[in-house]
Amino acid sequence: MKSHTLSVLVENRAGVLSRVAGMFSRRGFNIESLAVGTCEEPNMSRITIVVNGDDVQIEQVMKQANKLIEVIKVSDITERESVDRELALIKVAAEPGTSRAEIMQIADIFRAQIVDVGTKTLLLQVVGNTSKIDALETLLRQYGIKELVRTGKIAMLRGSKTVKSAK
């Protein structure tokens, strides 16, 4: 069992996301993360899905996804040279005093930005791969995380290779 990153190109129509997500859950696949948005062509969307499973299970879920009429292409890019990113917003408890400075220092090391400052909180924005965000999250836990939101992973192949429909 391991995490696989699937890039799914779909028609940009109402209900497509629920069709795709519903198929995963119906067949017992646990979605770890799912991110969706428009892509280079206006009538298509790209869904990046991170899902756990062994090779046979992943092959099966890809075939099942391919059967959906509005799915144009499914690619497993786990093993391929790719860039993957996630964005997180983290609201950390930061009473005036020493902890504030510490948090700002940590943010600096992680190249996170402070995008809002409250009287008792700091709001950090961080972009990176999943493990970087996980690491930052662990570090900030000791100060108290008030709220956290992550976009889910998006990924793209390096170089001139693309995940595109055949036509």
Place this chain on the structure above:
Amino acid sequence: MKTGAKILIEALQREGVDTIFGYPGGSVLPIYDELYDSSIRHILVRHEQAAAHAADGYARASGRVGVCLATSGPGACNLVTGIATAYMDSVPVVALTGQVPTGMLGNDAFQESDITGITMPVTKHNYLVKNGADLAGVIREAFYVAGTGRPGPVLVDLPKDVTTNQVTAERPLPPEICLRGYQPTYQGHVRQIDKALSLIAEAARPVIYAGGGVVLSNASAELVAFAERAAIPVTTTLMGLGCVPCDHPLNLGMLGMHGTPAANYAITECDLLLAVGVRFDDRVTGKIEAFAPNATIVHIDIDPAEIGKNKPVDVPIVGDVRMVLQAMLERMQKHGETNGWRTRVADWKKRYPIGFPDDDNLRPQYIIRQLSDILKGEGIVVSEVGQNQMWTALHYCFTKPRTWLTSGGLGTMGYGFPAAIGAHYARPDMPVVDIAGDGSFQMNIQELGTVAQYDIPVKVVVLNNMYLGMVRQWQELFYDRRYSYTELPPVDFVKIAQAYGIDGIRVEEKEAVREALETALTTDGPFVLDFRIEREENVFPMAPAGAAINEMIGVHRK
């Protein structure tokens, strides 16, 4: 300018639709008004579930797309079991449902249900039409998707305003349909085909395992030709019955939980399994590790997702079964020497026939054999679900595809009677018989009203054991005879038939069987036969759930 309803009816006519099974309601009134003076025949059922099953029966018997129509909310929801039944058996059906007006969508309006959401897991695809200008195109696409590739049901949800409003700018239909996300593969890969052929030529103990896909792609002739040329014995699934004539010397009969010993032994011992249009269903394979344990597996299927789903496959061939078999026949060089194997298999067939006690009791197997003897393959036989289904599969001699309709994948009680109605409209030239259990018949017994109203000559053979027989059989064998809620009080089905104005006969003696069947088949119009059979008769042989298929109990020996 035309209303959406008018455009809809024209689109259906363009698809060649001659019959629709349906039930009206508020949100489909505009459609019913258009139907009123259209050339399309509409059959008013008594329950929407029956409309879906009838459309399914029509499709299975004819090979064309079946159509059903229901109103929004409760009407649409009542279609769901029928749609799911068609989905599991890959039957091309287009289900049309009414919907509340677009402006009220999502408001929990009167008789609103999110039917596209509800049916997403049980349709090949579905549509909510929000604009009348899209209607013609959506209908064209719906029929295309339902009937091509691996067939399946497609639902089109039609808000009332879409069918009521005038459509100002009708979009011209594209000359051909091209969906970039839907491109079924029809031709098998030549290199894979050659690989399969050489494996077959080398095999010492090959077996063909053929299923519903053979029927769906109209590949029976090719399958039989291939089996004969290569001299390979064939076993079929429940869904594949009829694609090889039952009395063909190479036919081993059905395999699986209630399969024949010859078929199950052959599968267990084979060294090459040619799986054709099948999906390795658990009722077929039993314990999956023990299914064809020593075989190299070649699997032909139009749906790539079926290949390797339940069992690893050595040579996958994605394509239409008929086209692949044609290519195989063309490219076949020589056929293997399987004489020793064929004698062995033939010997199993001789030693372990499907039998039943030949005494004076009224036994269901006897009734089915008599029916088979009378019809001689010239009829369509539909079953319900349970013992009646398995007895029919084992004792009726199917000689042609599309003459056997049964709910295989979902196992839907109540399927048979309405499906028989659909089959009649698909093949009005053929007698249609529904073989029923008393439990299953009561699941859609209200359709007696439909067959009476339109004088539909469907014959119902009730194998009345006053039990939910198949469940009782499991209770007998695996639950210490504790018959928990499986006994049904006696029902006088003849009287019920008469209440609808339909003729019927009750039969309690073996000697009366033949004459009763002949009377039913020669009487015009519908007929109900109430056979009071041996109450605790069982279906044998049987491989218990979870066991290997060669570990059968109740094997009959000669």
